[in-house]
Amino acid sequence: MSLKSYSGFLLPAIESELQKQVARLDEPRVKPFQEMLTYHMGWTGEGAGPEAAGKRIRPLLVLLTAAAVGGSDGADEAEAWQKALPAAAAVELVHNFSLVHDDIQDKSEKRRGRPTVWVKWGAPMAINVGDSLFVLSNLAITDLAENYPPEFVVKASKILHQTCLDLTFGQFLDMSYESRPDVKADDYWPMISGKTAALLSCCCHIGAVLGGADEATEEAYRSFGHYLGLAFQVQDDILGIWGDETVTGKSAASDLVEGKKSLPVLVGLSKNGKFAERWNQGSISHAEVEEVARQLASEGAYAYTHDAAKQMTDMALNCLREADPQGEAGDALMELAGKLLGRSA
């Protein structure tokens, strides 16, 4: 069965589980509060729909991993992913909590094409919306107790909470790099390990645990998610400077205009050449961005970043082969990995 076929029934099941979790706010007195959450999740308000909801990649990873480990035939497979649904909701809620707070911190006015929560309701309310999405993820993970023995719930909870700690580390590093003049390419990896890779790793790790993986397989899935996250972020950095607007949906080279210290920029700065000189003079306008991107590439930053992306992609695929995903869900997981890793500049 293809990834598309799986998505056809996994995505509605994920959406329904997410709605069940968010329904914990379904009390008349806090109705406007619940609407802030359902707006952010893409279900209500202007522009609601699949575009506004996002791709739900993280819950898909949880479910496909659980099924690829836990299922030796179709029936086992279905049971494996159905039981794991609360964990799938939990990781997506963590992702969305971090987006809501990130948008306040970065003063981002749009998210998936719509006004962000803080723009609509103000930062104080938006902080509370993020907090409540975070709480819902904690409640969702304890819902696993309906389907698994309590020691599984404790193990999955610990993995989720440790991941959230890594997220706050990554967020701290990201914010502190903005004002630090001395950030090096080596500083990049711990930051994206926290900001991007930790949660993708968590998805595969929890999926493997819930699928009943042995220790070696669990570790292989955990590492697969980690390198998948790193590869994904490095590719995103390439797209943010030399990308195709029709692919990314954001204007190419926008990371340069925003002054984002992505990997290519850090590599360029380490060269102390014309790019570094221009960067240090202050913000780059849309008019000159194409020229600056070309200069950055000519100093070797494109080749370096492209190599790094390839290395991380190879590591991810090696780990996935080692994990040896089983059955049709395993094939679909391989396909999803290929799709996520195949985005190129």
Add this chain to the structure above:
Amino acid sequence: MSLKSYSGFLLPAIESELQKQVARLDEPRVKPFQEMLTYHMGWTGEGAGPEAAGKRIRPLLVLLTAAAVGGSDGADEAEAWQKALPAAAAVELVHNFSLVHDDIQDKSEKRRGRPTVWVKWGAPMAINVGDSLFVLSNLAITDLAENYPPEFVVKASKILHQTCLDLTFGQFLDMSYESRPDVKADDYWPMISGKTAALLSCCCHIGAVLGGADEATEEAYRSFGHYLGLAFQVQDDILGIWGDETVTGKSAASDLVEGKKSLPVLVGLSKNGKFAERWNQGSISHAEVEEVARQLASEGAYAYTHDAAKQMTDMALNCLREADPQGEAGDALMELAGKLLGRSA
């Protein structure tokens, strides 16, 4: 043994457990981040010390409850509270997470006499500090797995997470009341149930569960914490308008100047008298605050609020008697309850 004697060894044990939990941020790369947390906890930076740390009432409630349920003699009692230490840390970390976010939301510049986290490091960093304190509370509660069977850990986690959801409800109501012109005295109770009573209830509830209480005792402790929280908040509202500055440490009647819709104010507004007329004309200055407070009392708001405080106090003490705390820890818990409920205007 008196509350003072218990505090003599419980408070250092609480502080040491809290430090162990916050030490999860002890990594060279995020050192400045860890310092933001240790500053807020009152351990480092200008004005560090017990005053800056707060009274640790919530963890004391957890430990004394666990000991008053779990201990039939001194040795059992000591084992009961020592095993519960991670839960004590968890509730204090939740309390502090909510304070850090609350200070951003309210634009409060001082907390326990020192500049707040957002004043020192900016709102984006402070949001992340609050998030990480929240994560640490989640990790702390799973540390119970070292001392209890996993089903206890899942039960305690669910209680903690449900409490945090109630906190976000209360926070939403509090913020929405600021701009709503039609808030009634009846709207007051759901708000403080979330903002104040939920966490105090959680402390006694988790303490009872970890002490091994039967269902009726568990419920009695949970209700005790709930009414304790309500009584405490109502008394705080009285002190905020007619209080003694030397007792509260904040200027009397400051709640009127800040325009806080506390219970006496909501009662006063419902009278549609001279107080309501003055309130609706705009903010109240320090110069006129004594006169407005006197007017509010003359319209019956003091008597009403005082009665409400007394009712909640009686409920709390009834529940505590029903819970029937045992041994010397039980006596100390009674003493703590008396102390918390005895604050009067």
